Amino acid sequence: MSEPIRNQQINKxxxxxxxxxxxxxxxxxxxxxxxxIGATISEEPSSTNDKLLSLISDKLGGISLxxxxxxxxxxxxxxxxxxxxxxxxxxxWEMEMEASVMELEKKCHIKSGPLYERRRKIVQGVxxxxxxxxxxxxxxEKEEEEDEDDAPHLEEIPEEGDEEVKESDxxxxxxxxxxxxxxxxxxxxxxxNNVPDISPIITEEDQExxxxxxxxxxxxxxxxxxxxxxxxxxxxxxxxDFFSNSSLVKTYYYYGPNLxxxxxxxIKEAKGDTIDWKSPQKNLTVEIISKKQRNKRTGAFRxxxxxxxxxxxxxxxxxxxxxxxxxxxxxxxxxxxxxSERGVAIKDMLPRAxxxxxxxxxxxxxxxxxxxxxxxxDSDYSDDQDDDDEDSDESGDDxxxxxxxxxxxxxxxx
Numbered sequence: 346m347s348e349p350i351r352n353q354q355i356n357k358x359x360x361x362x363x364x365x366x367x368x369x370x371x372x373x374x375x376x377x378x379x380x381x382i383g384a385t386i387s388e389e390p391s392s393t394n395d396k397l398l399s400l401i402s403d404k405l406g407g408i409s410l411x412x413x414x415x416x417x418x419x420x421x422x423x424x425x426x427x428x429x430x431x432x433x434x435x436x437x438w439e440m441e442m443e444a445s446v447m448e449l450e451k452k453c454h455i456k457s458g459p460l461y462e463r464r465r466k467i468v469q470g471v472x473x474x475x476x477x478x479x480x481x482x483x484x485x486e487k488e489e490e491e492d493e494d495d496a497p498h499l500e501e502i503p504e505e506g507d508e509e510v511k512e513s514d515x516x517x518x519x520x521x522x523x524x525x526x527x528x529x530x531x532x533x534x535x536x537x538n539n540v541p542d543i544s545p546i547i548t549e550e551d552q553e554x555x556x557x558x559x560x561x562x563x564x565x566x567x568x569x570x571x572x573x574x575x576x577x578x579x580x581x582x583x584x585x586d587f588f589s590n591s592s593l594v595k596t597y598y599y600y601g602p603n604l605x606x607x608x609x610x611x612i613k614e615a616k617g618d619t620i621d622w623k624s625p626q627k628n629l630t631v632e633i634i635s636k637k638q639r640n641k642r643t644g645a646f647r648x649x650x651x652x653x654x655x656x657x658x659x660x661x662x663x664x665x666x667x668x669x670x671x672x673x674x675x676x677x678x679x680x681x682x683x684x685s686e687r688g689v690a691i692k693d694m695l696p697r698a699x700x701x702x703x704x705x706x707x708x709x710x711x712x713x714x715x716x717x718x719x720x721x722x723d724s725d726y727s728d729d730q731d732d733d734d735e736d737s738d739e740s741g742d743d744x745x746x747x748x749x750x751x752x753x754x755x756x757x758x759x
Contacts (some may be wrong), residue, residue: 353634367684435576447574451565457696465560491706529702533558542690543658550629551658557585562696566598573613576601578691587629589621593662597688617662629657661687665738 417425459569474482534555537543547555562579575598582591598614622628631652639646654660665680700706 353647360458420593437531454563454565460564461695468528468532469559470529475710516573518544531556531701533561533698534693536698537561537658537691539701539704539707540694542687546656546687547658548629550667554585554587554629555658557587558619559583561691561695561698563692566596578688586623587627590618592618593620593659594618595662595688597685612688614667614746615664615681615688620662625652629659630663631637631655645685 348418350597440510463472467474534552537555537558538547557582560579560581562581564579565579566573566575566577568574575596578595578597581594582588582593595615595617597612600611600613620630622626625633632655634650634651634653636651637646637648661684664684667681694701694706697706699723
């Protein structure tokens with residue numbers, strides 16, 4: 346079984362790929378930034394912006410980048426207003442497109458329902474894969490090997506009777522024990538650990554609880570039935586020592602397509618199930634701290650216990666609240682945006698769960714690889730040292746005074 350890919354140095358967390366039968370833009374509209382369509386012609390720029398525009402203008406050889414309201418005549422301003430009418434019509438068509446993409450995505454999900462159910466049974470060991478499925482899977486693997494020599498390969502354990510392999514008694518015993526294992530244990534835990542958006546929030550203590558995760562499902566909300574648009578992420582768990590919930594649900598609600606500056610579909614709110622922890626000691630989201638207190642009057646001591654919040658994957662089910670009027674640069678908004686991105690990452694991971702399990706899906710992610718950075722020679726070091734470097738040179742510590750200049754390189758698309 347593939348080991349979780351941990352501690353990846355990721356500069357930009359990329360969205361998980363969508364299935365082949367889903368349009369490329371099907372997930373991007375969920376997390377799109379709000380366009381600033383509502384800026385008025387009379388809007389005054391700040392002094393900082395004036396200085397920045399002046400600096401850029403100098404760099405461009407004197408090309409004027411001053412705000413347009415200072416340069417346009419009354420007639421030209423009317424032309425701008427007319428252009429905004431045309432833009433509004435484009436917005437209407439884009440809103441129609443977004444609604445169509447949402448419907449197409451739902452239809453694709455419904456059509457894939459029987460395949461997801463078949464996957465669940467195979468992963469849990471309820472059913473065994475057929476010979477035809479194994480044959481077709483082998484053909485797919487060979488096609489990928491032809492396209493990419495460095496494609497991830499599944500380690501194959503030879504079957505009994507293979508003339509090329511002579512098993513020792515210990516190896517045969519180990520093979521017999523593995524034959525008794527049904528399905529793929531830790532399939533979903535491994536897949537989640539390999540998703541760049543999710544891996545950082547999974548702690549070592551979470552790993553044991555995630556071993557009981559048997560399936561992750563997606564359901565779309567219907568406006569007629571649920572009164573809201575959005576989707577549910579359903580995490581099914583086997584009986585375990587941590588909590589009594591058989592399923593934990595995280596629901597994301599959309600604003601929905603609407604005309605105006607906010608015509609794109611965006612997540613407006615998230616809600617999660619309350620986890621019924623079997624005991625305070627089993628609660629992975631808190632740490633119990635013991636503290637001694639002394640009675641000032643009698644001098645007697647007592648020990649009290651206090652629960653302190655700590656990082657855990659299961660905090661995912663206690664999402665931060667969203668406020669429509671919150672400062673976009675505030676910590677609250679950053680937490681809400683991060684939570685929304687994690688929800689979309691899991692939603693997009695589900696169709697390609699096996700590729701996330703094997704790690705193959707990481708080929709579609711943009712990240713910084715150590716191989717992208719070669720050794721730099723002396724010409725790549727700055728000739729002008731700062732004061733600290735000059736002090737180090739005077740003290741004779743030449744090696745410590747040399748600091749490489751960061752070289753910007755694009756992420757390598759694997």
